[in-house]
Amino acid sequence: MPTLAHTGALARFGHALSDPTRTRILLSLNASPGYPADLADQIGVSRQTLSNHLACLRGCGLVVAIPEGRRTRYELADARIGKALDDLMGLVLAVDPDCRCVGPDGTVCGCG
Numbered sequence: 001m002p003t004l005a006h007t008g009a010l011a012r013f014g015h016a017l018s019d020p021t022r023t024r025i026l027l028s029l030n031a032s033p034g035y036p037a038d039l040a041d042q043i044g045v046s047r048q049t050l051s052n053h054l055a056c057l058r059g060c061g062l063v064v065a066i067p068e069g070r071r072t073r074y075e076l077a078d079a080r081i082g083k084a085l086d087d088l089m090g091l092v093l094a095v096d097p098d099c100r101c102v103g104p105d106g107t108v109c110g111c112g
Contacts, residue, residue, distance in 0.1 A: 012062065026057070029074060
């Protein structure tokens with residue numbers, strides 16, 4: 001039976017995935033650990049934006065920062081997060097064609 005801890009973990013994971021930038025960060029870190037400057041370039045966001053999202057992901061317990069001399073490497077906090085991302089990427093959704101909750105670019109419009 002799910003506990004409050006399970007519910008909280010799922011809520012944190014859902015919050016992280018609710019933002020396209022955080023989703024791209026998690027998918028990138030699922031492929032391999034990364035450094036902030038490289039991640040920012042890869043994802044196409046400013047370093048400040050990336051830093052803010054990494055802080056959120058650290059706070060949610062999804063990524064960890066590992067100091068390496070003058071640099072900091074980021075990776076998923078638990079290998080099971082990567083497995084969950086892999087499973088989610090394999091989902092096939094039966095989307096209602098009349099649904100207006102998500103726009104064609106994948107952004108949530110808030111009508112639902």
